[in-house]
Amino acid sequence: MKLPYIEPYKIKMVEAINQSTIAQRKVWMKKAKYNLFKLSSDQVIIDLLTDSGTGAMSDKQWAEIMLGDESYAGSKSFEKLETTVKKITGFEYFIPTHQGRAAENVLFSALVKEGNLIPGNSHFDTTKGHIEFRKAHAIDCTIDAAFDTTIEHPFKGNIDLQKLEHVFQSNEINTIPFVLITITCNSAGGQPVSMQNIHDVSVLCKQYNVPLYFDSARFAENAYFIKTREKGYENISIKDIVKELFSFGDGMTMSAKKDGIVNMGGFIALKSQKVYKACVTYNIMYEGFVTYGGMSGRDMGALAEGLKESTEFTYLESRINQVRYLGKRLVEFGVPVQQPFGGHAIYLDANKFVANIAQEEYRAQSLAIELYITAGIRSVEIGTILADRDPITRDNRYPKLELVRLAIPRRTYTLSHIEYIAIAIKNVFETRNEAKRGYDITWEAPIMRHFTVELEKLS
Numbered sequence: 001m002k003l004p005y006i007e008p009y010k011i012k013m014v015e016a017i018n019q020s021t022i023a024q025r026k027v028w029m030k031k032a033k034y035n036l037f038k039l040s041s042d043q044v045i046i047d048l049l050t051d052s053g054t055g056a057m058s059d060k061q062w063a064e065i066m067l068g069d070e071s072y073a074g075s076k077s078f079e080k081l082e083t084t085v086k087k088i089t090g091f092e093y094f095i096p097t098h099q100g101r102a103a104e105n106v107l108f109s110a111l112v113k114e115g116n117l118i119p120g121n122s123h124f125d126t127t128k129g130h131i132e133f134r135k136a137h138a139i140d141c142t143i144d145a146a147f148d149t150t151i152e153h154p155f156k157g158n159i160d161l162q163k164l165e166h167v168f169q170s171n172e173i174n175t176i177p178f179v180l181i182t183i184t185c186n187s188a189g190g191q192p193v194s195m196q197n198i199h200d201v202s203v204l205c206k207q208y209n210v211p212l213y214f215d216s217a218r219f220a221e222n223a224y225f226i227k228t229r230e231k232g233y234e235n236i237s238i239k240d241i242v243k244e245l246f247s248f249g250d251g252m253t254m255s256a257k258k259d260g261i262v263n264m265g266g267f268i269a270l271k272s273q274k275v276y277k278a279c280v281t282y283n284i285m286y287e288g289f290v291t292y293g294g295m296s297g298r299d300m301g302a303l304a305e306g307l308k309e310s311t312e313f314t315y316l317e318s319r320i321n322q323v324r325y326l327g328k329r330l331v332e333f334g335v336p337v338q339q340p341f342g343g344h345a346i347y348l349d350a351n352k353f354v355a356n357i358a359q360e361e362y363r364a365q366s367l368a369i370e371l372y373i374t375a376g377i378r379s380v381e382i383g384t385i386l387a388d389r390d391p392i393t394r395d396n397r398y399p400k401l402e403l404v405r406l407a408i409p410r411r412t413y414t415l416s417h418i419e420y421i422a423i424a425i426k427n428v429f430e431t432r433n434e435a436k437r438g439y440d441i442t443w444e445a446p447i448m449r450h451f452t453v454e455l456e457k458l459s
């Protein structure tokens, strides 16, 4: 018999999960005004709110915490991280920042001007925020297949070359400071971009003399998908795929809370000394001196080790297998989920799951609340509440998709936790027709309402 697959690590330290009952969770949920962000973590059994900064560090990373050099300038931990980033990405210049959006703030301060256009594949929300804050525009050039959940496509994060060339041709080329490829493409559900597509985009960019940057939060997961799905890469190591992929670009921003497997951190890596010098000034203003940029020495050491580990095939295989296992179990139970499964999360399709609750009564949020009350699982709504109101008319914007995201933290939960999640969702699915009413908003902030919104249950 073939030996079963196992996680490539064992557990050295554990953190207790606070168990609770349905009755307790009903009270807590009501007190939290039916907003899952307002729950305290000990009211949660399994936390799938985000995969950002929620992963488990290895013994080697914890060892780096003890070795941290906290010198203001010229820290050894900085040198360790710089060497690792250069080795893994191939970029010549490196700047640490406290997290991903800080890297965006610094790089965009150097490169983005009012009225600029930044084409890419469904920009991440903080990225878009930093572009629009500078009165520039993010242009989505993702392939159409990405928006059709019924289409099976191995690389739904790909950029449509015709759309991109159209942007190049119909605008002053010097209003386009760079093209930004997000790997994996978060907004499209953790969908990867193929090496072929990255190559083709870089050729087009060179033809028009436009630099190419990567928003690289999940670059290692993207490399895993290239290795397992793209012809010709089966026998290439993840580290070599990563090197090749970045060789097509001029630089990158990184949220190390994702594929750095640390709780806090980020960086910028660059090819051009000129851009590096411009960024250094902003980094010193916004983040800290160039040899720490908002991070402690110990955190830089842990990140250096985390980058080495996240680019190991065995780690990635176990990570993506876990996400895929959850997706497969749900499909077996007939639960409507988005396909193909992304690298870091599974998305429940609330339009199909709870079609009997009106969209005006926030059906995806209703499903997320039900899942919490039933089993203590915290997920996040990606639907009407997140889509917010139209800034002019103040009407609710109703998105085509109403999703509940189950983001899986790295190395944090075991297969029995995943099985618990699958069974809990199956149980909610089986009683889905009992719920007829959703929720109403009683209070909301004028912008980014999902974090603080307050709701009441309709009956």
Ligand SMILES: *Cc1c(COP(=O)(O)O)cnc(C)c1O
Binding pocket: 052, 099, 100, 101, 102, 124, 126, 127, 182, 186, 215, 216, 217, 218, 254, 255, 256, 257, 258, 265, 266
């Ligand atoms: C998380 C993320 C960011 C922002 O990074 P933070 O560390 O949360 O500031 C930017 N882009 C992508 C694709 C991300 O996933």
